[in-house]
Amino acid sequence: MDVSCAFPTALSTPDDIALAERLGYARAWVYDTPQQSPDVWMTLALAAERTDRIGIGPGVLVPSLRHPMVNAAATATLAALAPGRTAVSFGTGFTGRRAMGYRAVTWAYMDSYIRAFRALLRGEVIEWEGAQMQMLHPDGHAPARPVDVPILIGALGPKGHKVATELGDGLYVTLQLPDFLREYSWVPYLAWGTVLDEGEDPDSERVRAAGGPGWALAYHGAYEFGGPDAVRGLPGGEQWLEVVERAPADRRHLTVHSGHCVTINEADRAAWDAGGHAMLREATISGTADEVRGRIEELAGSGVTEIVFQPCGPDTHRELERFREAVG
Structure with a gap:
């Protein structure tokens, strides 16, 4: 199992990702929550400049927040800044929409959006909102098309499973594990928690x-x-x-x-x-180092291929370091 991390995008996130690289994390995912965060793409660009190895990408993009051309151009830019390290994940929108009073986008919209996004990265002419368009970036403005970037889909139910099967390179999950998990070879699972010291009060x-x-x-x-x-x-x-x-x-x-x-x-x-x-x-992966390691082993046995840990609190270094040590 790969050990990765995630961050609710903040001004400190580029430095946090550089720290995660030094600690040996495989990938860093960054949230697309504009109502409480700096821009996800600007943050990832800064992280790309400060790192050399760690994989980076938005996890997850919410389609309704940007035109597919905007996300395609941003993806191509990040792929140029971090070649071979970029991946993109899409979701219907939890905080990214509900915190602004909207419901999740439909899976029919997700399907059409991701198809358009993929086609743009291939360099094709697409139709979106009644207009014909294509990535027209000259040399030096973006990598030559096609731009090959893995795309993961955040899905828990049958409609999302269908879209992920047809259009995704993996399944991005959190909160619960769907029955169809083992049908995918790449399954990051986003989790929270903290490694407790021996005898530490869990109400501290x-x-x-x-x-x-x-x-x-x-x-x-x-x-x-x-x-x-x-x-x-x-x-x-x-x-x-x-x-x-x-x-x-x-x-x-x-x-x-x-x-x-x-x-x-x-x-x-x-x-x-x-x-x-x-x-x-029960609600998080929290406990002693041995307890945390045991939970990760259970997830691996369920078909999760990448644990994605989001550190919280004032001491990000401590949380990232202790979790990485606990997982081994």
């Missing part, structure tokens, strides 16, 4: 800062996909909802996704303090 401030943002995804995901009733079934769920429901209904998504994957927000803290922290090991 350090653990909350490092493991809390990933743990909070259990509440964010339950709310978005199952509604309030799904959250009530979680430890501290009533306290979490109490904070969220103070906001007007049309702005609750702002409360839910504030600090998403970076820090715990007011609702998350209420759930944590009400006993929700007891779910840390």
Whole structure:
């Protein structure tokens, strides 16, 4: 299994990726969340200049955020800056859309978008929104077409599986493992957590800062996909909802996704303090080094080929170093 990392795009991310390269990580994926992050492509370009070996790419791009020509041109640019190291992943949009009040894009749209994106990179003339277009970059403006870059698809259900099978080079997954996982030879699994020191209190401030943002995804995901009733079934769920429901209904998504994957927000803290922290090991890959290694071995046995660890908290170096040591 490859050991990779991911970052919720920040101004420090290019340096974080350079650190990950020194620590031996295979690849670094960077989120496409413009409502809380710097531009993913600018960040990756800076990372390309500061690294030599580590694979880099957006994980995941949300198609509705950019015209396919824009993403194709950006992909070609990154492929020129980091030849042989670039990969791209697409998803229907969790934080990248829901934090702005939208639902996920449809798989029919994903299918047409990725087909257009692939065709542009091959140098073909395509039709998009009723117009004919082609990558016209002269020499020195982008690599010559075709631009060959692996494309992964974030999918959990049968519609996404169909698109990933037809158009993807691998399956990018998180939160749960779909039944069709073993049908793919490249399967990165995005996970959060923290390696605890022996005897360390899992309710400590350090653990909350490092493991809390990933743990909070259990509440964010339950709310978005199952509604309030799904959250009530979680430890501290009533306290979490109490904070969220103070906001007007049309702005609750702002409360839910504030600090998403970076820090715990007011609702998350209420759930944590009400006993929700007891779910840390279940919701994330957190525990002693031996426990973390055991979880990774289970994932490998399930068909995951690349573990993607997102560090959180104020000490990124510590989190990246301890996780890499734990996995071995």
